[in-house]
Amino acid sequence: MRRRLATAAGALLAIAASLLAVPSTAHAQSQAEQGFHVSDGRLLDANGKDFVLRGVNHAHAWYPTRTPQALKDIKALGANSVRVVLATGDRWTKNGAADVAAVVTQCKQNRLVCVLEAHDTTGYGEQAGAVSLSRAVDYWLSIQDVLKGQEKYVILNLGNEPHGNSGYTAWTSDTQNAIKRMRDAGFDHTLMADAPNWGQDWAFTMRDNAAKVFAGDPDRNTVFSIHMYGVFDTANEVNDYLNRFTSQHLPLAIGEFGNAHSDGDPDEDAIMAAAQRQGVGYLGWSWSGNGGGVEYLDLATDFDASRLSAWGRRLFEGANGIKQTSREASVFASGPADGSCAVSYRLSDWGSSFNADVTIRNTGTTAVKGWRLDFAFPGQQKINSAWNARTAQDGSQVRATNESWTETIPVGGSVSFGFNGSSTGTNGVPASFALNGVGCAKS
CATH class of the missing domain: 2.60.40.290 (Immunoglobulin-like)
Known part of the structure; x- marks a missing residue:
């Protein structure tokens, strides 16, 4: 369950200039040689070219046999990226190293940037069986060998919606600790940090602490991810949230959003327009296979790319949609x-x-x-x-x-x-x- 914020948020946390300091020139060059990196609030690829995510989510953890064709279809429809649902083995069957390596290979074959996410953290503190970000880091460590060397093609989303509506104030320290463990272990990838409150940050915990978390990453290479559903049902709410990040030169992506939801009716037109205007990436939820009453979020009916739903047509073909705005990552321009x-x-x-x-x-x-x-x-x-x-x-x-x-x-x-x-x-x-x-x- 996702809740709306009933009252206006408090004042924006003041940000010291030192928090937004960038890595040394030598270190920044090293990051650029390895893969994706953040500079002045923008996500750049390994060639130093601006890259804006324009893609969809795919539930690989539950539909692994669908993945090869799904990635081909998603690419053919114009996407430049895909966010891939993986399971740590705590709530769902673990996607092991060999499986993840195959997914990365398939993403590269289809010239898609692969955003890999650990899903078992969803709603931690409120959802039965959900695990902590620390446990998600354990998972990333267990498959680290197949992720090394893929920094040009892969972004690691630490954990999906890592706090529900209970205990979400721990998001800041939990995220800082997760990033530190990843960097100490030698991960040089761009990391993505989801918001708490089932991803929607209605209490503005991520918004007001993002600068601190970013500064705590020794690589200064973390992108923040907001999920926009019922909380974001007006253009004012959408624009205000994005503005809070872009005005501070903090990197942000819309990791999930839809055209409808049980907790309210998100303004997908405003979301896509604002994202395009501000150069913010977005990843629509989701390709196919939704259940539990949210089947309307399927972009393709029964995984059939020729049977796009109304939501699928809107995302791929509509104003500010994927076909109109997607640009392939320059790292694939190896012809x-x-x-x-x-x-x-x-x-x-x-x-x-x-x-x-x-x-x-x-x-x-x-x-x-x-x-x-x-x-x-x-x-x-x-x-x-x-x-x-x-x-x-x-x-x-x-x-x-x-x-x-x-x-x-x-x-x-x-x-x-x-x-x-x-x-x-x-x-x-x-x-x-x-x-x-x-x-x-x-x-």
């Missing part, structure tokens, strides 16, 4: 240099329908592992089905991404895919192609 790829597009046109066969050739000196081909139709063409690649279309813009069996383009080699479509008016060959964001020659 060939300009001029070291070539694309042929062979068109078989029957008037109102057509087939296109596309071949991508690697004319460079390094293999391409994981690819995305972008192009624009010259007329009113629409893709109906594809083979050997996954396609997503937004108006005339098309993005094709590899299947597992077409993932690698060796030096001097090629991969081919095709699609069937319909058209009105004159059909034609796209004017240009870009492989992983870099232009290719036409052949």
